[in-house]
Amino acid sequence: MSNKYALKPDELKKEFEQKKPRLLKGEFAGKDWWDLPVEFRDGNWCFPAKPEVLDELHFANPRKWAATDKDWQLPAGWEKTIRDGMKDRLKRFRSFKVFMDSCVRCGACADKCHFFLGTGDPKNMPVLRAELVRSVYRNDFTGLAKILKDFSGSRTLTQDVIKEWHMYFHQCTECRRCSVFCPMGIDTAEITMMVRELLNLIGVNNNWILAPVANCNRTGNHLGIEPHTFEQNIMSMVDDIEDLTGVRVNPTFNRKGAEILFITPSGDVFGDPGVYTMMGYLLLFHHIGLDYTISTYASEGGNFGMFTSNEMMKKINAKMYHEAKRLGVKWILGGECGHMWRVVHQYMNTMNGPADFLKEPVSPITGTKFTNAKATKMVHIAEFTADLIKHGKLKLDPKRNDHLRTTFHDSCNVARGMGMFEEPRYVLNKVCNVFHEMPENTIREQTFCCGSGSGLNAEEFMDTRMRGGFPRASAVAHVREKHKVDSLVTICAIDRASLPALMRYWNPGVTVYGLHELVGNALIMDGEKKRTEDLRENPMAGFEEDDDDE
Amino acid sequence: MTRAWEQIVKENRNVLLERWTSSVVAMLPGGMSHGSLVAAAIAEELGVLLDAVTDRSMQAAEPIMRITRILAVQDIPPSKSLSILFMLKGMIEELPVECDHPCRDRLEELTLQAFDSYMKHRETICQIKYDEGRRKMHMALRRAEA
Ligand code: SF4
Ligand code: SF4
Numbered sequence: 284m285s286n287k288y289a290l291k292p293d294e295l296k297k298e299f300e301q302k303k304p305r306l307l308k309g310e311f312a313g314k315d316w317w318d319l320p321v322e323f324r325d326g327n328w329c330f331p332a333k334p335e336v337l338d339e340l341h342f343a344n345p346r347k348w349a350a351t352d353k354d355w356q357l358p359a360g361w362e363k364t365i366r367d368g369m370k371d372r373l374k375r376f377r378s379f380k381v382f383m384d385s386c387v388r389c390g391a392c393a394d395k396c397h398f399f400l401g402t403g404d405p406k407n408m409p410v411l412r413a414e415l416v417r418s419v420y421r422n423d424f425t426g427l428a429k430i431l432k433d434f435s436g437s438r439t440l441t442q443d444v445i446k447e448w449h450m451y452f453h454q455c456t457e458c459r460r461c462s463v464f465c466p467m468g469i470d471t472a473e474i475t476m477m478v479r480e481l482l483n484l485i486g487v488n489n490n491w492i493l494a495p496v497a498n499c500n501r502t503g504n505h506l507g508i509e510p511h512t513f514e515q516n517i518m519s520m521v522d523d524i525e526d527l528t529g530v531r532v533n534p535t536f537n538r539k540g541a542e543i544l545f546i547t548p549s550g551d552v553f554g555d556p557g558v559y560t561m562m563g564y565l566l567l568f569h570h571i572g573l574d575y576t577i578s579t580y581a582s583e584g585g586n587f588g589m590f591t592s593n594e595m596m597k598k599i600n601a602k603m604y605h606e607a608k609r610l611g612v613k614w615i616l617g618g619e620c621g622h623m624w625r626v627v628h629q630y631m632n633t634m635n636g637p638a639d640f641l642k643e644p645v646s647p648i649t650g651t652k653f654t655n656a657k658a659t660k661m662v663h664i665a666e667f668t669a670d671l672i673k674h675g676k677l678k679l680d681p682k683r684n685d686h687l688r689t690t691f692h693d694s695c696n697v698a699r700g701m702g703m704f705e706e707p708r709y710v711l712n713k714v715c716n717v718f719h720e721m722p723e724n725t726i727r728e729q730t731f732c733c734g735s736g737s738g739l740n741a742e743e744f745m746d747t748r749m750r751g752g753f754p755r756a757s758a759v760a761h762v763r764e765k766h767k768v769d770s771l772v773t774i775c776a777i778d779r780a781s782l783p784a785l786m787r788y789w790n791p792g793v794t795v796y797g798l799h800e801l802v803g804n805a806l807i808m809d810g811e812k813k814r815t816e817d818l819r820e821n822p823m824a825g826f827e828e829d830d831d832d833e
Numbered sequence: 834m835t836r837a838w839e840q841i842v843k844e845n846r847n848v849l850l851e852r853w854t855s856s857v858v859a860m861l862p863g864g865m866s867h868g869s870l871v872a873a874a875i876a877e878e879l880g881v882l883l884d885a886v887t888d889r890s891m892q893a894a895e896p897i898m899r900i901t902r903i904l905a906v907q908d909i910p911p912s913k914s915l916s917i918l919f920m921l922k923g924m925i926e927e928l929p930v931e932c933d934h935p936c937r938d939r940l941e942e943l944t945l946q947a948f949d950s951y952m953k954h955r956e957t958i959c960q961i962k963y964d965e966g967r968r969k970m971h972m973a974l975r976r977a978e979a
Contacts, residue, residue, distance in 0.1 A: 300931065324908065326906075327908065394869070399869075400870040400871070401870070402862065402871075402907075402908070403869055403871060404862065523967065554968075555968065742962040742965045742966050743962070744909075745958055745961060745962050746906045749906040749958070750906055750907070753870065753871060753874075754870055757870060757874065783959045787957065788902070788906075788954075788957055789956065
C-alpha cells in the first residue's frame with residue numbers, strides 16, 4: 284500500500300523528463316510547456332464574483348464575465364497593475380521572493396499534489412504550478428532569463444498567462460502537501476496566495492470566495508446571517524438537543540464577563556452536517572459547566588480573506604480579538620475548522636495581536652495551561668476535549684457510537700498548518716469503539732486534501748473537485764473495503780461541506796461526521812432521558828427503545 | 834479450425850491487458866503516466882473487466898461501474914470514454930490467430946452497459962450539484978423566515 288500513492292523514482296524521473304519544458308510530445312513537440320492550451324469547460328472553473336459583491340468590497344473591475352469568454356475585459360493597464368503588484372509583494376513578503384528564487388527543480392514535489400494525481404495535468408505538478416509565475420518573474424524581474432536554460436524559461440505577460448494563472452491557481456487548494464516533500468521548504472500554497480492576490484487586483488476572481496468575504500465584511504459571517512438569526516438558529520439546536528436527550532443546555536450570547544469566548548465556523552450553525560457538531564459542543568460545554576459565551580458578531584471562525592488577500596484576511600480576523608476585548612473574556616476557544624486555524628495559528632498574533640488584554644489559556648476544569656496558545660490566547664477544541672478526557676472529566680459511553688465504523692481525515696490546515704495529529708485521534712478513540720486509520724501516506728502530515736479547500740467548494744466546479752478529491756476518496760475506499768468503514772470523521776467545516784459530495788460520488792454509503800458530534804453522542808449527561816438515537820436521530824446500535832440494560 | 838474467441842482471449846490475457854491498459858491510459862488527459870493514481874485504478878479494473886468479458890459467470894457490472902466513474906469526471910468527451918471496449922475489440926481482432934468473431938456481440942453488450950453506467954455517474958454529479966444548490970437555498974430561506 285505504501286507506494287500506491289507515489290510514483291516509483293524511475294517512473295517519476297521519466298515523467299518529469301517527459302513533461303518538462305521543450306520536451307513535449309505530439310502536436311506540442313518543440314514548444315514550451317506553457318503553450319499547452321488552457322481550455323475552460325463546464326466543471327473546470329468557478330463562477331466569477333458578481334459586480335455587486337466587488338462594489339461592496341471596493342474591489343477592482345466589477346463586471347459581468349465568465350471564464351469561457353474570449354475577452355475577459357481586463358482593466359486598462361492591467362499589465363502594469365500586475366507588475367507593480369508583484370514588485371510590491373516581492374518586497375513585502377520575503378517568502379514569496381525566496382520561493383521564486385530557490386526551486387532547484389528536483390521534482391520531489393511533482394507527484395505529491397492531489398490535483399496532479401487526480402487529473403494527470405502536468406501544470407498541476409506543484410513545481411510547474413509555481414513555474415507559471417516564475418516564468419513571468421524571471422522575464423520581468425531578474426537578469427537570469429538568458430542564463431538559465433532548459434527548464435527555466437521566461438515569458439511575457441499576456442491575457443493568456445492570466446487565464447492560465449486563473450485556471451491553475453484555482454486548482455491548488457493551498458493544502459501544502461507538496462511543501463512537506465520539498466527539500467528547499469518551498470510552500471506552493473503561499474505562491475498561490477500571492478497569485479490570487481494579484482488576480483484580484485484586476486478583477487479575476489471567484490464568487491464562492493468573494494461572496495462570503497463580502498458577507499463577513501458586513502455581518503461577521505460567511506452567510507451574511509444577522510445576530511438575531513444566528514442566535515435563533517443555535518436556540519433551535521437547543522430545542523433539538525432537549526428532544527433527543529431531555530437535557531436543556533443554556534448557551535449565552537454576547538455575555539460580558541464570561542470566562543471564555545467560543546468561536547466556530549458558521550457552517551456549524553447553518554450547514555448540514557455541521558449543525559450536529561455544534562450540538563456536540565453545546566452538550567460538552569453543558570456537561571462540564573463551562574462559563575462561556577458565543578458572539579453574534581465574531582460569528583464566523585472561517586476566513587476566506589485568506590484566499591483573497593493579506594489585508595482582507597487581517598480585516599476579517601480582527602473581530603476575534605475585538606469581541607474578546609469587548610466581552611472581557613480571559614481567552615478564546617475555537618471550534619472545528621481547517622483554514623480558520625491556519626489563520627489563527629500562523630498569522631493572527633502578528634496580524635492583529637498581541638492580545639495582551641487576554642490571559643494565557645488555562646482549562647477551568649482541569650487546570651491545564653495551554654502554553655502552546657500563549658501567544659494567540661486561542662485553544663483548539665480537540666486539544667481542550669482531549670485534556671478533559673485525559674483528566675477523567677467526561678462521562679462517556681463509546682458504545683453509543685457502535686453504529687459507526689470510523690476513520691479519520693486530517694484536515695490539511697490543522698495537520699500540516701499547526702501540527703495537530705494526535706489530539707483528535709485520542710478523542711475519537713475514547714468516544715467510539717471502531718476506528719481504522721487510512722494508509723499511512725494519506726494521513727497526518729501527508730494527508731490528502733478533500734479537493735475543495737481554499738474556496739473551491741462551488742457546485743459548478745464539481746468535476747474538478749471530484750478529480751482533486753480522488754486520492755482522498757481512494758484512501759477511504761481502502762479502509763471501506765478492508766474494514767467496512769462507513770463513517771469519515773473530520774475536524775474541518777469545509778470538509779463537512781465538501782466530503783459528503785466526494786463520498787457520495789466515489790464511496791457511496793460513507794457518511795461524514797464532525798468529531799464533536801461523536802463526542803455529543805457518547806456524553807452521558809446528568810439528568811438525561813434514555814438515549815436511543817444519535818444527534819442525527821439515527822438509531823444507536825444496542826440502545827433500542829425496549830432494551831433496558833444500557 | 835476456428836476456436837472460441839473466449840479461449841484465445843484467455844490465452845493472450847496478459848498481452849491484451851497490457852495493450853488495452855496502455856491505450857486507455859493514453860486516452861486520459863495530460864498524458865498521464867501509468868504510475869499515476871488514476872491510471873493505476875483504471876488498470877486494476879480493466880483486468881477484472883477483461884476476465885468478465887470472456888467469463889459470463891463473472892460480474893462485469895462492478896468493474897464497468899468503477900471504470901466509468903473515473904472516466905465520467907475526466908476532461909474527455911463521453912464518446913471517447915465509451916470507446917474503451919471498441920479498443921479491445923480491435924486488439925482481439927489483431928491477434929495472430931483465427932477465431933470466429935462473436936466477441937463483437939459481447940463487447941457491444943458491455944459497451945451499452947458502460948453507457949448506462951456512465952450516464953448514471955453524470956446523473957449523480959448533477960444530483961450532487963443540485964442538492965448543494967438546494968441546501969444553499971434552504972439556508973437562505975431559513976434566514977428570510979427568521
Ligand atoms: S499546496 Fe496542495 S494543492 Fe497546492 S500545489 Fe501543493 S499539493 Fe497541490
Ligand atoms: S520539491 Fe521544491 S525544490 Fe524540488 S522541484 Fe518542487 S518546489 Fe522545486
